[in-house]
Amino acid sequence: MTTPNKTQDITFWFDAACPFCWMTSRWIKEVEKVRDIKVNWVPMSLGVLNEGRDHLSDDYKAEMKMAWGPARIFAAVATKEPEKVDALYTAMGSRIHNGDDRPRADKVAEAIPAALEEVGLDASYAEVAKGDSWDKELRAFHQTAMDEVGDEVGTPVIKFGEHAFFGPVITRLPKGEEAGEIFDAAARIAQFPYFFEIKRSRTEGPQL
Template sequence: MAQKVTFWFDTTCPFCWVTSRWIKEVEQVRDIEIQWVPMSLAVLNEGRDLPEDYKERMKAAWGPARVFAAVATDHADKLGDLYTAMGTRIHNDGRGPIEGSFNDVIAEALEEVGLDAALGEVADTTEWDDALRAFHQTAMDEVGNDVGTPVVKLGDTAFFGPVLTRIPRGEEAGEIFDASFKLASYPHFFEIKRSRTENPQFD
């Protein structure tokens, strides 16, 4: 029987991207069933006292998250593919926002996965904000508010993280997953943390 993984993501987060690529590696070597769910760093950081450069990043992050809320609602089967298409452009290809927007990346990714280009128009509206907040809240309900992305649920237990800076490949990815799933199965385990010494790498 497939082990269930629920993965809440914000496509603009590089740490989330590394963890998601690990889970995609795990998919090749373990019997898992992944459910992708959007969350939003922009929602998470609303009202917080942030550095100006990070505030600008959060403004740009709204667009992709809104698109993912719409896709998760009406085209959930395309969600993982769209995340891969958009995340590859943002992280592997280094495509940051242009004039505060990821609209070019959104349009290209929608076309790649065969979704209507009109979905990209919601990036600049508040039409899907309530749905996005609802998706985001499902992650917060699992782990509390003092977290970031990703939130990953392994079986019946969710955590913030794991936070990785490199992508485990092949059987190593599977072994790390096995260990993570084992920790998640112990009801009294809550967290492991240490200071990061490097930035995320995507190769």
């Protein structure tokens, strides 16, 4: 499939602490190199999504608690300096997910100030992670994803044109034209208004 003449608008909702979301985001960054797309990066929150789900394992609950901090920072940055969200996600995610298929508290804590400094954001954003002052905005960003796909999903949520879906979930990173071809397929499926779901059990975690 040849690259369309018209730029394709993509909305990508992400939680910076999720390794599966990180892998998909890196695929979209590869797609940017070979397809004419414009990506709007919007924070969402697995912490918000999983509120009240007491059946989750203790380990997963701990990860959800840890994920609130970065998500709150992205809510603040997306509100005040949205042009920096893309670069901040790359800077922070590269540190959080470097070699780990699950987020670790020490890496998250170290990633926040280093990533803010790398992209030229004020260090005071790091304080946002410690309180709930931006939770209203975070919940509002999160709700925009839920309005598109419902709440029986995870992260990422991607909107291709008029329709949004959870995923795609990938464990290994396609590059170059292969990344573009997978994007073409996903975008084409999204054009059909009556397509809802395709899924199989995962046999491996993200190969970061």
